[in-house]
Amino acid sequence: MTIDFILNGEDVSVQAEPMERLVDLLRERFKLHSVIGDCGVGLCGKCLVLLEGKPVNACIVPAFRVRGAEVVSYEGFCNTEEHDKARQALEKAGLDLCAFCKGAYSMALGYLIEHGVRFEDEAVAELLSSIHCSCSAPSALLEAARFALAEKEGGRYARGR
Amino acid sequence: MKREHTDQDPGMPRLADFHKPDLVYVGTVRSPAARGSIKSISSPHLPRDYRFITAEDIPGDHFLRLEGETVPILAKGRVSYKGEAVGLIAGPDRRRVLEAIKLTRVDIAPETPEYGYERFESSQVLAREKLERGDCRAAMEKAHKILKAEFRLGPLDHYYPEPQGAASYYDYDKLVIITSTQWPFHVRDSVAKALGVKPEELVVKPSYLGPHLDGKLWYPSLLACHASLCSRILGRPALLSLSRNEDFLYTTKRAPFFGAYRAAIDEEGRLQALEASISLNLGAYGPLAQPILRKILEALPGPYTCPALSCKAWAVRTNLSPMGSYAGLGGSSAQFAMERIADLCAAEADQDPVAWRTANAAPRGDTSAGSPAKQGARFTELNELLLGISDYKRKRSAYELIRKRRPDPESVPGFGIGLAWAYQSNDGARLLNATGPTSVEVSLGKDSVLTIRSSVLPMDAGALELWRREAASTLDIEPSLVRILPVSTDTVPDSGAAAFSSGISVVTRLISEACDGIRSKRFREALPISVRKSTRSTKRLASPLDGASFGGAAVELAIDPLDGSPLVRGIWMSVNAGRILSRSRAEHSLKRDIARALSNCVSERFYPAQEDYTGSPLFSYAPLRIQDIPPIELRFCEAGAEMSPGGLGELAFIAVPAAFASALSQAMDEAQHELPLDKRARGEMLR
Known part of the structure; x- marks a missing residue:
């Protein structure tokens, strides 16, 4: 077809x-x-x-x-703004992901950033848990998500403060 | 390949991206039975570009050889495990290759397979080792108490970032092989023998290695033989890439361990004698059987002093797929058993497990683990750190109260905290006879660029930065002037197997020594200056505690009242691994290993391919996901800052399972001596 x-x-x-x-x-x-x-x-x-x-x-x-x-x-x-933010968050968390999971984790972070998900939401750990690779520490991935989403939250809520 | 070797990223391409014009895909025809003789193999009619290859087509040696064991490259006459390669089908269309494999019939006259290894026939013995130190019998007779226990550790999958495979192609007069291997020169020599050519006619370029957990020592050589054979016969580039399912079922796993132990203690609870009978299931072929047994005997008393030791250890051949090493050469299994013995002894002597460990730690000059230890087990500072961050003593006391005073003795206490010690010797590769001394070559050129050559490939490109910084700081030059040559067997010296953290513990030291050598010649000799450093081979083995890395872990857990599964609340670990080259990298890799080690304990129950197995192991083997990992806290001992950098790769895999079993024992009020957990059996137990 x-x-x-x-x-x-x-x-x-x-x-x-x-x-x-x-x-x-x-x-x-x-x-x-x-x-x-x-x-x-x-x-x-x-x-x-x-x-x-x-x-x-x-x-x-x-x-x-x-x-x-x-x-x-x-x-x-890779051409999106979310990619840059995800990359910066991964770098800030000191993560050097392997060539097998880098794309998937970056896109997952990008998706979370784009949809304004709060770090505390279950969706964050759930989405990151749907990708499995043995190259990196799970805590570091969550750290990267925290960095990525904190920036977004700061931008959104800073105006209200 | 999409990514070629560059100075910045020294050769870590993915096999999945391998592509060449006229490429043929290689699929493996596997045995449907675990044991028997091959009656016939009938393949479908193949189109012109396709080829069915059997053992008859191998031009050279039909066997891969390592440490005295032989593994058939393709089974001929007999099969020894379900899924053993009996033939290869190569062709330009991957789907048609897979279809042809499905249509190929392998007719086997089956024989009853042997899977058991706790009790076995003498004909099943692959290798054996014996240890007698001190008068064990007399010590047992004089003992205040004798404790008995049996320990079982199941197989574990390494779960590599990319399933194993190999690719090969002709580059002018040389056959280039790409595979993810810890030992490029073993791949080269094995393929050379199989093809009946000189090793110089082959070039091996490793692909991305990743966290290998010492599982890529020899199996990549077998796959490289398969791919190279196809390239040789068809004259075209060949790619053999196992599916994740194949990787799970047929590549090497951690060898299952069974140990029946007897420990003798005196009136003060001190360990006086240890007697062990250990058997390991090495599957159908065990090229690493002897080194694994040697390592187990070496690690038998753990970091503790024991005046009398007696151990018999066997590597048993069964009809499972080949088994081997996992995060070390089997020392982790022996140390797990010893840590459990330590808990039993402490309980029997009515002592706190930490107090027992401290009282029984191997002192300087101790000979329990072999030669007199120049330094004893260095746990004092490490232990203080661990107790501080985990609040172990308070929690242990509280949970002991719950355990002893619970109103219903039929119910489980439900809470536990466990602690375990571990050490990792930093010269593990010496136990492999086939690997020569580790060598590193460093040259300073006229352009002031420092070039480092070594065949020890680190797990990822980031680890190379540590070497670059180490060399730059020794010679006081910019790190950008340090170039690490991509690993290729035609340009780097044979540095042996990249195993057991040798990249950090051995290669870093050699680079530093070689740079020192260059520094002393720098303004006296004309450039270029080259210095080659190798590890010295000595007949006398040092104590494994000398120069070792030490670690301690504490695990706290609660039992889920609904399904009885352990809910781990936190893991704490303190480590003394000498000078830490990069704190952030060390933390990342240790946290990754701790999470993985916990996953090994609770959810990675692996059922190897047996005769009646038809499902996919991917669905039953469920590594813990990010959301299931508990908080992990780490501390590094400052006391090690003056020492050489040590390896970290095995510590978590020794200490975490032992601490987990200890915590679970307290929470269940029943000694736990078997890992990974069998959820079904635990469900029954709780009912």
């Missing part, structure tokens, strides 16, 4: 089997190597992309699901 969708801000069209996994589509057809198809069953979260603005694991999204939708991979996310 022909699948038309928006990928990293560009209209794209691709011939694919309806049940082909989005991760394969992105890696093999569009050469988006930030998307890692590791576990293939939605457990490790290293293939995280934003589908219609929400974080999803591309390994369990069938190709037909992205028809007419907007998909953002780390390559597209």
Whole structure:
């Protein structure tokens, strides 16, 4: 079937089997190597992309699901303001993430920043917990989230003080 | 490759990004049975570009060799574990390769597989070691009390950032191999033997290593043989990339440990003798069996003094996938058992576990762990720090009151805090016979650039910064003038296996010594000046406590009244690992290891591929997620600041499980000697 969708801000069209996994589509057809198809069953979260603005694991999204939708991979996310904020927060927390989870964690932080989530919300630990990589300390990742979200909160609530 | 080697990022590409024109993908045809003889293998008709490769196609040695053990590169005639590689299918389309593998039939005449290792036949013995020190029998006869206990530690997966694999391609007259390995020269030599070529005709460039937990010592060599074989036969670049499921089921795991111990104490509770019978399940092939047994015997008394020791240890061959090392060479299992013995002895002598440990710590000159220790177990300052940050004594007393005075003795107390000590010897690689001395070559060029060459690849690019800073400060030059050459077997000296924290504890020292050598020649000789430093090999083994890193951990937990699972409230750790090169990096890596070690205890129960196993282990093996990790607090001892930098990689994996088991024992009022926890068994126990 022909699948038309928006990928990293560009209209794209691709011939694919309806049940082909989005991760394969992105890696093999569009050469988006930030998307890692590791576990293939939605457990490790290293293939995280934003589908219609929400974080999803591309390994369990069938190709037909992205028809007419907007998909953002780390390559597209790199051009956003949220990416810069996420990168700064990771640096501030002293994190040097590996090449396998860097994209997923950065996008997760970016998503939290964009949606104004407070650090105390369960959603923060929950979203970060959906990505599993053994390269970094969990406490440091939470620290990075705290830095990223504190900045956002400061901006929002500072006016009211 | 997407990322090529550069000065800034010395060679840590991902295997997942490997791409070359005319690339063939390699898939593995695996044995459906755990034991038996191969009757036939029938593959489907393959298109022209595809090839089915069996052991018959190997031009050189059919076996990978290490430490006296042989592992078939591809099984021929017989299979020894479910999933053993019996053939390879290579072709340009990955999906068609996978389809062809599904259609391939391997017909096996099955035999009854052997999975048990606690009781075993003599024919199953892969390796054995024996230790007799002092008169154990006499000490047992004179003992005030003799304590008995059995300890079991299950297999653990290393859960690498990228599943294992290998890629190979021809670059003019040389075959280049890319794989994530701790031991590039072992990969080179193994592939050279398998292909029947000279080692100089091959170049090994390691891909991203990540936190390997000593699991990438020899298995990458096997995968490199597979990929290289395909490249050689098809004349094209080849990529073999295991799926996460394959990596889980068929690559090496921590060797399961069983120990039956007897400990003798005198009237004051001092340890007088220790007798142990230990068996390890090494699976179908155990190239590391002998070094692991040697390490277990060395670590048997832990950091404690024990006048008489007697131990028999066996590495047992079974029909599980090959097992091996995990965060050290098995010393963590022996130290776990000793820490549990320490708690039992303290309880028997009615002493506080910390007081017992302090009274029994190995003093200077102690010979319990081998040669006389130049320094004893250095726990005094470390212990004070740990007790301070964890509030151990108050909590322990409170929970003991709850345990002893609970109204319903049938119920569990529900709260516990445990403490354990650990040490990590900083020359672990010497136990591997096959690895030569670690070498580092440092040269100062005419352009004032300092070049460091070593085949010890650190876990990540950030660790290289430590070497760069160390060299720069020794020679008083800018760190930007220090260049660390990417690891490639044709340009760096053989530095042996990058294992057991040798990157920090050995290579850093060698770099510093080599830079000292350059400094003394700097204005006397013309540039370029090169200095090569190697570790000295001595026949006499030093005490493992000499120059070791020490650590202590405390774990506090409560039992969930609904499902009986332990809810860890906090983990505290204090460490004396000599001079800390980077406080923030050391904290990050220790916190990561502590979280991982806790996860190993509570949720990483691994069931290896047995005959009747059909599911995916990914669903039953559930490492703790970020939201489940309790607060972790760390302190580094200032006392170590004057010493050489020591390794940290094993400490958390020794101290945290032992402290966790101690806390759980108090919370359950029942000694816990088995890890990881079996949730099903615990549910039954609580009912």
